[in-house]
Amino acid sequence: MSATQQAIELARAAAVAAAGKKGSNIEALDVSEKMALTDIFLVISAGNERQVGAVVDAVDEAVRGLGGKAVRREGEQQNQWVLLDYTDIIVHVQQLEVRQTYSLERLWKDCPLIDLQLPAAPEGQDAE
Template identity: 45%
Template sequence: MTASASAVDMLQLAARAADAKGGEDLVALDVSGPLPLVDIFLLVSGRNERNVAAIADEIEERLLEAGHKRLRREGRQEARWVLLDFGDLVVHVFHDEERTYYGLERLWKDCPVVPVTLDAPATAE
């Protein structure tokens, strides 16, 4: 299986939101093979708890504005690892230390990487 076009669109929107708030080391993995209910994991690092919270808030706000429904949010209070579940897209915003400790890239190393585009989409005039 491969990630759906709508999941890739959500990914690009989330990636641009993360980048706007200083998100670092963005990695997207196509997990649709091993996880039939999810298409893509987006992994993002923040420098500190405040940055992690700001990144997660911006991603959530942009996806909600675009009409995507959030199914679940976890970890916002501590802001060390915030999980945002939008169905086809699950975003993991990590503090650097948690990202290294949990190593989701190692856990899902057999999953293909999905390219992340940080440029804003061109608008028709």
Template identity: 50%
Template sequence: MERLGWTLVSAGERALELTRLAAAAAEDKKGTELVALDVTSRMPLADVFLVVSGSNERQVVAIAEGIEESLLEHGAKASRREGVREGRWALLDFNDVIVHVMHQEDRAYYELERLWKDCPVVALD
């Protein structure tokens, strides 16, 4: 099956598990507006984008660090991390899952969900 010229493939079980663990860790640190998008069919580098909002710089840092700690406990270490210290837009790359923890103002400005609107939403139980 194809949509807009892309072959539809769904995220792997490990990616979905890591996404749910990251989402739970984000919620523990009071992260809001969590959205997970299955980008498998659009991006060869990852299966899922998880986007989370924080209301201020300290919270963005706390959310990002909480996610890293949680996933490390489950055997997943970020292969790349950017922007964590600045607390505006932290990017955590766990290979199959890329987590964007964004200050609310930056999230409203960049509108990542709009850029990836053709991707299916992953249910976060």
């Protein structure tokens, strides 16, 4: 079994919203084969606490716009690693240093990536 279409749509909307707030290195991992609690881990980097907050707000607004509701939110007081659990997807917004330290992609490396179909970054900006 792989991620549901609904989960993929939520992840894509969240990724677009995050990219709009300069979230970077956005990856979606299909964890549905390994984990019963969710279909997708969406991992997003942000440069600092303020940017983490902006990305979290944008993601939450986009997912709520599609009918999603966070059943759990963690880490917003420090804004170093914020977790948003929408049941179908779990969004991790991490400051760069935290992401490098915990390396969720390495821990879940046997899970397939989902094509988020993000628009290309404007010329002169790195897509990651």
